[in-house]
Amino acid sequence: MIASLNLEPDDLEALRHGGTISAEPRGTLMRYRLRWWRDGRQRSLYIGSDATRAALIRQALHEHQRLHRLEQRIAVHAKQASLLLRTISQRLAPVVHQAGLRFHGRCLRRPRSGHPLTEMIQCNET
Numbered sequence: 001m002i003a004s005l006n007l008e009p010d011d012l013e014a015l016r017h018g019g020t021i022s023a024e025p026r027g028t029l030m031r032y033r034l035r036w037w038r039d040g041r042q043r044s045l046y047i048g049s050d051a052t053r054a055a056l057i058r059q060a061l062h063e064h065q066r067l068h069r070l071e072q073r074i075a076v077h078a079k080q081a082s083l084l085l086r087t088i089s090q091r092l093a094p095v096v097h098q099a100g101l102r103f104h105g106r107c108l109r110r111p112r113s114g115h116p117l118t119e120m121i122q123c124n125e126t
Helices: 009-017 053-064 066-098
Strands: 018-027 029-038 040-048 102-104 107-109 120-122
Touching: 009 029, 009 053, 009 066, 018 053, 029 053, 040 053, 053 066, 066 102
Parallel strands: none
Antiparallel strands: 018 029, 029 040, 102 107, 107 120
Protein backbone atom coordinates (compact mmCIF):
# COMPACT_ATOMS: atom_id res chain seq x y z
CA MET A 1 0.00 0.00 0.00
CA ILE A 2 2.89 2.37 0.75
CA ALA A 3 4.38 1.61 -2.67
CA SER A 4 1.22 3.02 -4.27
CA LEU A 5 2.09 6.46 -2.84
CA ASN A 6 5.03 6.80 -5.28
CA LEU A 7 7.51 7.99 -2.67
CA GLU A 8 11.24 8.36 -3.28
CA PRO A 9 13.56 5.70 -1.79
CA ASP A 10 14.89 8.25 0.74
CA ASP A 11 11.34 8.94 1.88
CA LEU A 12 10.60 5.23 2.25
CA GLU A 13 13.72 4.84 4.40
CA ALA A 14 12.73 7.86 6.52
CA LEU A 15 9.25 6.36 6.95
CA ARG A 16 10.84 3.16 8.24
CA HIS A 17 12.21 5.19 11.18
CA GLY A 18 9.13 7.26 11.84
CA GLY A 19 5.97 8.53 10.28
CA THR A 20 2.31 8.83 11.07
CA ILE A 21 -1.10 9.44 9.56
CA SER A 22 -2.74 12.61 10.78
CA ALA A 23 -6.44 13.45 10.48
CA GLU A 24 -7.35 17.09 9.88
CA PRO A 25 -10.96 18.28 9.97
CA ARG A 26 -11.92 20.43 6.98
CA GLY A 27 -15.51 21.49 7.26
CA THR A 28 -17.57 18.34 7.54
CA LEU A 29 -14.87 16.04 6.12
CA MET A 30 -11.72 14.57 7.58
CA ARG A 31 -8.63 14.90 5.43
CA TYR A 32 -5.74 12.51 5.99
CA ARG A 33 -2.04 13.23 5.58
CA LEU A 34 1.03 11.06 5.87
CA ARG A 35 3.68 12.96 7.88
CA TRP A 36 7.35 12.11 8.38
CA TRP A 37 10.75 13.78 8.89
CA ARG A 38 13.61 13.68 6.39
CA ASP A 39 16.82 15.72 6.41
CA GLY A 40 15.63 17.77 9.39
CA ARG A 41 12.42 18.87 7.69
CA GLN A 42 8.90 17.62 8.09
CA ARG A 43 7.36 16.21 4.94
CA SER A 44 3.72 15.48 4.33
CA LEU A 45 1.66 13.86 1.64
CA TYR A 46 -2.09 14.25 1.20
CA ILE A 47 -3.69 10.82 1.03
CA GLY A 48 -7.34 11.82 0.75
CA SER A 49 -10.54 11.88 2.78
CA ASP A 50 -11.32 8.16 2.65
CA ALA A 51 -11.02 6.79 6.21
CA THR A 52 -10.75 3.21 4.95
CA ARG A 53 -7.80 4.05 2.69
CA ALA A 54 -6.14 5.98 5.54
CA ALA A 55 -6.58 2.96 7.84
CA LEU A 56 -5.02 0.65 5.24
CA ILE A 57 -2.06 3.00 4.81
CA ARG A 58 -1.72 3.29 8.60
CA GLN A 59 -1.60 -0.51 8.87
CA ALA A 60 0.95 -0.76 6.03
CA LEU A 61 3.04 1.96 7.68
CA HIS A 62 2.94 0.09 10.98
CA GLU A 63 4.20 -3.07 9.22
CA HIS A 64 6.83 -1.03 7.32
CA GLN A 65 8.19 0.25 10.66
CA ARG A 66 8.10 -3.15 12.40
CA LEU A 67 11.75 -4.09 11.80
CA HIS A 68 12.99 -0.72 13.06
CA ARG A 69 10.92 -1.03 16.24
CA LEU A 70 12.31 -4.52 16.84
CA GLU A 71 15.87 -3.27 16.32
CA GLN A 72 15.24 -0.52 18.87
CA ARG A 73 13.92 -3.04 21.42
CA ILE A 74 16.92 -5.32 20.86
CA ALA A 75 19.30 -2.38 21.35
CA VAL A 76 17.59 -1.46 24.63
CA HIS A 77 17.81 -5.05 25.91
CA ALA A 78 21.45 -5.38 24.81
CA LYS A 79 22.34 -2.21 26.69
CA GLN A 80 20.53 -3.46 29.81
CA ALA A 81 22.40 -6.78 29.58
CA SER A 82 25.71 -4.97 29.20
CA LEU A 83 25.03 -2.81 32.25
CA LEU A 84 24.01 -5.90 34.24
CA LEU A 85 27.21 -7.72 33.28
CA ARG A 86 29.27 -4.69 34.29
CA THR A 87 27.50 -4.48 37.66
CA ILE A 88 28.00 -8.19 38.30
CA SER A 89 31.69 -7.99 37.39
CA GLN A 90 32.18 -5.05 39.75
CA ARG A 91 30.45 -6.90 42.59
CA LEU A 92 32.47 -10.05 41.98
CA ALA A 93 35.82 -8.25 41.66
CA PRO A 94 36.78 -8.52 45.38
CA VAL A 95 35.93 -12.24 45.52
CA VAL A 96 37.75 -12.90 42.26
CA HIS A 97 40.81 -11.01 43.54
CA GLN A 98 40.82 -13.03 46.78
CA ALA A 99 40.77 -16.22 44.73
CA GLY A 100 43.94 -15.07 42.96
CA LEU A 101 42.21 -14.42 39.67
CA ARG A 102 41.37 -11.39 37.58
CA PHE A 103 38.87 -10.48 34.92
CA HIS A 104 40.10 -10.33 31.34
CA GLY A 105 36.98 -9.05 29.61
CA ARG A 106 34.34 -11.52 30.75
CA CYS A 107 36.81 -14.35 31.34
CA LEU A 108 38.57 -15.20 34.58
CA ARG A 109 42.33 -15.64 34.34
CA ARG A 110 45.26 -16.19 36.63
CA PRO A 111 47.78 -13.38 36.60
CA ARG A 112 51.05 -14.22 34.91
CA SER A 113 53.61 -15.75 37.19
CA GLY A 114 56.80 -15.83 35.20
CA HIS A 115 55.37 -17.99 32.44
CA PRO A 116 54.95 -16.32 29.03
CA LEU A 117 51.48 -17.81 28.52
CA THR A 118 48.46 -16.87 30.56
CA GLU A 119 46.52 -19.85 31.76
CA MET A 120 42.83 -19.49 31.10
CA ILE A 121 40.70 -20.70 33.99
CA GLN A 122 37.18 -20.33 32.78
CA CYS A 123 35.56 -18.62 29.80
CA ASN A 124 32.12 -19.51 28.55
CA GLU A 125 31.81 -16.89 25.81
CA THR A 126 30.31 -17.82 22.51
